[in-house]
Amino acid sequence: MKNGLRDVLQAETPEAVYMARRRYLKWLGIATASWSLSACAEQNDAVDIADGTHVSVDSDPFTAEDPLTRFEDATSYNNFYEFGTGKSDPRRYAGQLRTTPWEIEVSGMVEQPHTFSLTELLPVEERVERVYRLRCVEAWSMVIPWIGVPLANVIARCRPTSEARFVSFESLADPNQMPGVRSSALDWPYTEALRMDEAMHPLTLLATGMYRRDLPAQNGAPIRLVVPWKYGFKSIKSIKRIRFTREQPETTWNRMQPSEYGFYANVNPEVDHPRWSQRSERRLAGDGNRAFAPRVPTLPFNGYAAQVADLYRDMDLRTWF
Numbered sequence: 101m102k103n104g105l106r107d108v109l110q111a112e113t114p115e116a117v118y119m120a121r122r123r124y125l126k127w128l129g130i131a132t133a134s135w136s137l138s139a140c141a142e143q144n145d146a147v148d149i150a151d152g153t154h155v156s157v158d159s160d161p162f163t164a165e166d167p168l169t170r171f172e173d174a175t176s177y178n179n180f181y182e183f184g185t186g187k188s189d190p191r192r193y194a195g196q197l198r199t200t201p202w203e204i205e206v207s208g209m210v211e212q213p214h215t216f217s218l219t220e221l222l223p224v225e226e227r228v229e230r231v232y233r234l235r236c237v238e239a240w241s242m243v244i245p246w247i248g249v250p251l252a253n254v255i256a257r258c259r260p261t262s263e264a265r266f267v268s269f270e271s272l273a274d275p276n277q278m279p280g281v282r283s284s285a286l287d288w289p290y291t292e293a294l295r296m297d298e299a300m301h302p303l304t305l306l307a308t309g310m311y312r313r314d315l316p317a318q319n320g321a322p323i324r325l326v327v328p329w330k331y332g333f334k335s336i337k338s339i340k341r342i343r344f345t346r347e348q349p350e351t352t353w354n355r356m357q358p359s360e361y362g363f364y365a366n367v368n369p370e371v372d373h374p375r376w377s378q379r380s381e382r383r384l385a386g387d388g389n390r391a392f393a394p395r396v397p398t399l400p401f402n403g404y405a406a407q408v409a410d411l412y413r414d415m416d417l418r419t420w421f
């Protein structure tokens with residue numbers, strides 16, 4: 101396949117020696133029993149990652165068939181306002197970000213608030229590879245091979261109480277390392293949140309890598325959320341805090357401009373952004389010049405309706421956006 105993972109990796113990541121696929125012994129996700137993955141997850145392929153670890157490769161629906169975005173495009177056309185509002189600012193300035201050591205503070209409605217190291221919260225043995233479409237609310241999209249741990253595993257480790265109905269995430273906001281934070285482009289820290297059932301959904305991932313290497317800083321190193329059926333702004337980068345709450349938490353974009361950025365933000369071609377249509381998107385994939393990226397139709401829930409539409413069966417998605 102043109103722009104299959106193998107081609108992209110060979111072209112762009114010579115150091116990630118491409119590795120024979122082999123059967124992985126078994127699915128390593130931990131049991132949050134009611135959220136069992138589809139049967140195919142038991143027979144995954146495994147691949148070795150540049151750092152010597154290996155991960156299982158989840159198959160459909162966890163692996164989109166779409167041609168991958170070039171590594172070069174996925175790492176040079178970014179939204180990460182902590183480093184500036186221009187698309188090339190993150191690559192230019194995020195190199196300074198110190199990502200080790202990195203601790204994550206877990207609080208709120210949990211049995212015991214705790215600060216975890218990155219590998220405590222996302223053990224290497226639980227990492228999987230998933231190819232997801234990423235659809236920005238600005239109507240461009242990419243197709244990215246992520247490495248990460250299902251958020252459901254991480255939540256189980258945080259031990260929320262039965263009262264927790266939402267989970268919120270906060271990014272690092274360090275003006276010394278992040279020039280954008282010295283401006284008032286947004287209300288820092290960048291905050292995002294999910295309803296608990298969305299967070300526990302097997303598609304929801306906490307990513308630590310992409311293209312079989314560590315996450316580049318501009319993509320949210322060392323840990324960022326990936327919620328493939330929602331607009332990209334929900335996929336918060338460089339997470340430092342996780343908090344469980346009973347009430348729906350405030351989120352950065354929703355507080356700033358609720359008429360444009362809903363709390364749910366499910367990809368929906370039927371509901372236009374007040375300033376542009378959401379019916380189609382520019383797909384930054386393949387070898388083409390980004391300025392001429394082809395327009396492709398936007399799919400309900402970004403193509404993941406079969407997996408997630410049921411979460412919203414009681415909501416009118418035209419008003420709850």
Ligand SMILES: Nc1nc2c(c(=O)[nH]1)N[C@H]1C(S)=C(S)[C@@H](COP(=O)(O)O)O[C@H]1N2
Pocket residue numbers: 174177178179180181182234235236237242271290318319320331332333334335336337338
């Ligand atoms: N902390 C933080 N997370 C963020 C953003 C941001 O500005 N700050 N931008 C969001 C937006 S709007 C999008 S589309 C995606 C972009 O991810 P990418 O640059 O890896 O493609 O990150 C999201 N996560």
Ligand SMILES: [Mo]
Pocket residue numbers: 179235236237238331332333
């Ligand atoms: Mo976005």
